[in-house]
Amino acid sequence: MQRWLILADDLTGAADCAVSFARRGHAAAVAWGPAGIAEETVLAIDADSRRLPPAQAAARHAALLAAPPGPGAALYKKMDSTLRGQPAAELAASLATLRAAGRPALAVVSPAFPATGRTMEDGRVRLQGAPLEASPLWRRDHTYPDADLRAVLEGAGMTTALLPLAALRAEPGAAARAVRAALEAGQDALVCDAATEADLAAIAHATLPLAGSVIWVGSGGLAAALAGALPMGHAPPPSRPPPRRTGLLLVVGSMAEASRVAAAEALAGGGLRRFGLAPALLRAGPGEWAGTAGAIAATIAAGEDALAIIEEEPGADLRQGAALAEALAALLRPAGLAAGGLFATGGETARALLAQLGVHSIRLLEEIAPGVPLGLAQGGRAMPVITKAGGFGGAQTIGHARQRLRAWLQQEAQA
Structure with a gap:
């Protein structure tokens, strides 16, 4: 059974990614701190880095990746669907750590989460169909100048390519070809447009066979697509404590x-x-x-x-x-x-x-x-x-x- 490690910058993000695997019958847990590391098929770790400056957030992710949960674990780097926190610095540090350990890694990036109104078009995040920059969420809390994801990643020193929505939908196999082209070109990240769950499913099915060469970066939307592309698991349910008769x-x-x-x-x-x-x-x-x-x-x-x-x-x-x-x-x-x-x-x-x-x-x-x-x-x-x-x-x-x-x-x- 393929094991998965999910790294997230906050607890709710770690949980909303890992739960997609639990829905498919896999033992999944979200943990924080050394005492919380569990032997699960899917382990999501909350790095608690959302409010940290870039260098500290990057160092925290690099340290967590320095001791992965066993060989062969697929890596999912959770990023906020509205680009809060320091996803670019965290991803750059994660790629550097993996490559230092001898693992080639292309980041397949799409923070789209269509079920919650987040989409990716022309490499930019949109919320309920409008530019993310026009939303109250962006005005209240943002780290980057705008929601152009390629520019965000390139600002952290990464090279990028874009898989536009039209190309993704043009014909079967378009996503797989784009990933292989990015790998051959030595790109750090392939930014993928996605406006529907079917778009994310196409990305997931195209990239799962390349698990040894890619890592995935996204929100709960791409995580759900990957979980949906896996065979069903058969993990036994955990024992439940007796309920309390309180509020x-x-x-x-x-x-x-x-x-x-x-x-x-x-x-x-x-x-x-x-x-x-x-x-x-x-x-x-x-x-x-x-x-x-x-x-x-x-x-x-x-x-x-x-x-x-x-x-x-x-x-x-x-x-x-x-x-x-x-x-x-x-x-x-x-x-x-x-x-x-x-x-x-x-x-x-x-x-x-x-x-x-x-x-x-x-x-x-x-x-x-x-x-x-x-x-x-x-x-x-x-x-x-x-x-x-x-x-x-x-x-x-x-x-x-x-x-x-x-x-x-x-x-x-x-x-």
Whole structure:
């Protein structure tokens, strides 16, 4: 059975790539830190590098690749579908590390994720059909001057070629020929347009036979295409902990509009108690938030579901995101220890909270919506967990996640 290593810059990205393999019957887990390294067919590692400067992000990925999980593992480098973080520096360092170990490597790059509205056309990322640069996501958080992916990669010293959409669709075998041409030319990366899942499937089928010579770089869309091109696996399901008869903890640590809309829709459905947490309160420290932390934990212990959300702060400094996530996680630790299940949106938020609960990995089970995985927390506080990237998902996503956690717990109670 082909093993896979997925390297990601945040937890939700690692999970939404690996869950595609779990859906196909392969044992898949997302882990962080040495204690979380598991013997799975598909292991996704959260490098936690989204907020790091380029040199530090690159060094972290190179270090993780210096000790791969056994020979012959295929490598998938997860990049954010809207180019957040430092994907170019991370990829350049990954290619250099692989080549230093004697492994030729062409990066097949496509961050398209059509199920969430992300596409690639003319080598540029588009969101819901419009240029990424015109979106609120780009205005709120971007690293590069624009969304021209070839220019982004070349800015990190890589040579690139482009497989345009028209060429990809022109005839069967076009993708395979483009990959071989890029390999023969000694290119570092082949940037591939893709606007549909069928486009990504064509790329996956063309490149899988070249696993010894290429690595894949993309979001959950290309990962799903690769998983779909593999034979079905037959991994036994993991053992499940007995359910707790307490409430759920739902956490929104992302400032993205999609997550805010979904939180409001979930609250409108009723039965969910809201706890708004101001950034000033989180910065004030434990002495100021003890009462709030106790109220959230008491709500959950009484069997009610609680939604904790960081309030918006005009002019907020995005560089404070990691510090706020850590403070939020510390505040919510008592609630997390009491909860029967957890939903978290925002990669830094999810990782910080799970670390507070002593969790070192998540064994992935299913995908409740595109890019929204359900899994079992491993180590520490074992419970069902759903994670979601902050920037995508529909208005019903959080409400649906809550319903799925409730249904999962009910099924376990009746088993």
